[in-house]
Amino acid sequence: MASPSTQLLDDKIPILLNNLDVRIRIAGNCDERGSEEYNLALGNRRAITAKQYLVAHGIAARRIEAISNGKEKPLDPEHNPAAWSKNRNDQFDVLSMNVVLK
Numbered sequence: 342m343a344s345p346s347t348q349l350l351d352d353k354i355p356i357l358l359n360n361l362d363v364r365i366r367i368a369g370n371c372d373e374r375g376s377e378e379y380n381l382a383l384g385n386r387r388a389i390t391a392k393q394y395l396v397a398h399g400i401a402a403r404r405i406e407a408i409s410n411g412k413e414k415p416l417d418p419e420h421n422p423a424a425w426s427k428n429r430n431d432q433f434d435v436l437s438m439n440v441v442l443k
Contacts, residue, residue, distance in 0.1 A: 350394050353433070357400045359443045364436040366406040367391050372425035373412045384409030391431045406436065 343351060357363060369384030369391075388407035396402045414432070417424035 347394070350391060351398075354395065354398050354400065356442060357395065357404070360440065362437055363440050363442070364404045364406070366408060366434045366436055368414070368432045368434070369407070369409045370414055370416075370428060370430050370432060371410075371412045372428040373415065373420065374425065375412075377411060380411035381409045384411050387429075387431055 357365070367388040369387030369389075371380040371383050371387075375383070385407070388409060392402070392405045392407045395405060410432075412428070415424070415428040416430065417427040
């Protein structure tokens, strides 16, 4: 059985395979703990790992931009373990303009 993270990536694969003009950005995010430098590096590793997974499943690397937000864009502003868990994620944005997904 796929992990929840892997399942989210697996759900994106057919969409990307059926829409070859779509480019995406993966932004790696972290919780507030750790230094800014550490969190930027961790967010970058998180985004690159997601990109590598998609590339390994047939998505062209040139269609995927990977960046790190570090701890700058939390989903949950609280300061507790539940918020920290929510804030460790990748967020996906479609970069292509005026594309109708098939």
